[in-house]
Amino acid sequence: MYPRNSDDGVALGLENLCVGYGTKAVLSDLNLTVRNGSIVAFMGPNGTGKTTLLLTIAGMISPLSGSFRLSDPENMGFVLQDPQNQVVGNTVEEDIAFGLENRSFSRNTITRIIDENLERFSISQLRRSDPSTLSAGQLQLLALASACAMSPKLYLLDEPFSMIGRDYEARIVESVKKIRSDGATVIVTASRAFDVMWTDRVIGLKDRRMIFDGSPDEFSAHYEKLFGELCFSPEFFRLLRKC
Numbered sequence: 630m631y632p633r634n635s636d637d638g639v640a641l642g643l644e645n646l647c648v649g650y651g652t653k654a655v656l657s658d659l660n661l662t663v664r665n666g667s668i669v670a671f672m673g674p675n676g677t678g679k680t681t682l683l684l685t686i687a688g689m690i691s692p693l694s695g696s697f698r699l700s701d702p703e704n705m706g707f708v709l710q711d712p713q714n715q716v717v718g719n720t721v722e723e724d725i726a727f728g729l730e731n732r733s734f735s736r737n738t739i740t741r742i743i744d745e746n747l748e749r750f751s752i753s754q755l756r757r758s759d760p761s762t763l764s765a766g767q768l769q770l771l772a773l774a775s776a777c778a779m780s781p782k783l784y785l786l787d788e789p790f791s792m793i794g795r796d797y798e799a800r801i802v803e804s805v806k807k808i809r810s811d812g813a814t815v816i817v818t819a820s821r822a823f824d825v826m827w828t829d830r831v832i833g834l835k836d837r838r839m840i841f842d843g844s845p846d847e848f849s850a851h852y853e854k855l856f857g858e859l860c861f862s863p864e865f866f867r868l869l870r871k872c
């Protein structure tokens with residue numbers, strides 16, 4: 630088992646990790662070190678096990694075998710694949726305040742943190758809105774703002790682009806890069822290769838294994854060989870945008 634809370638610049642380490650349900654392995658033999666302050670993407674087709682891996686890292690399900698290490702397990706923010714499932718407030722600002730109220734901050738501090746995060750994710754105009762009236766993109770921004778308000782060191786973002794339009798993609802990329810420039814580490818998942826081109830490092834998942842670990846450019850160059858298709862590839866997306 631990895632030691633915990635060591636300060637060696639490693640935010641997350643996986644060692645021979647096998648994740649799944651009951652006796653069924655979904656992903657096996659995962660070995661990986663994620664450095665502090667990086668944005669790492671897990672990319673794989675639907676059903677590869679991306680959510681299962683994040684749930685394991687978040688401590689919500691147990692590994693089947695092997696181990697993982699987090700530098701700061703108490704300091705993690707998880708944004709679920711469907712952000713609708715994590716709305717807890719009756720208004721946008723209540724939703725952001727929710728976790729803060731358990732931290733015995735003063736009212737002024739809570740208001741300041743809410744203001745900062747509304748602004749950071751460009752949703753100040755939605756402050757008093759009922760979350761059930763928000764679009765998928767706005768909900769995704771709210772989920773990120775609520776996570777960010779807690780200042781976690783590690784973010785787990787499960788497919789933040791899966792439910793939103795292109796207009797919101799750039800805003801989320803920009804916001805996540807800001808989070809990283811504040812010193813956080815970000816793990817993000819995606820089922821489409823063109824959703825990972827903005828990250829620092831891509832881990833490709835297929836057939837229950839890690840099949841690639843490299844830069845987005847390398848990933849793009851190897852994509853067709855690795856996944857045997859052009860659809861959802863960076864090249865496909867580039868051609869699409871030219872149309």
Ligand SMILES: Nc1ncnc2c1ncn2[C@@H]1O[C@H](COP(=O)(O)OP(=O)(O)OP(=O)(O)O)[C@@H](O)[C@H]1O
Pocket residue numbers: 650655673674675676677678679680681682710820
């Ligand atoms: N609670 C569960 N119990 C048993 N099997 C499950 C459970 N949740 C998911 N699975 C199975 O585990 C496998 C991986 O699912 P998972 O949701 O982790 O994949 P994913 O890569 O996140 O897919 P997607 O891109 O659709 O979100 C799938 O075969 C799925 O059917």
Ligand SMILES: [Mg+2]
Pocket residue numbers: 679680681710787788
């Ligand atoms: Mg998933």
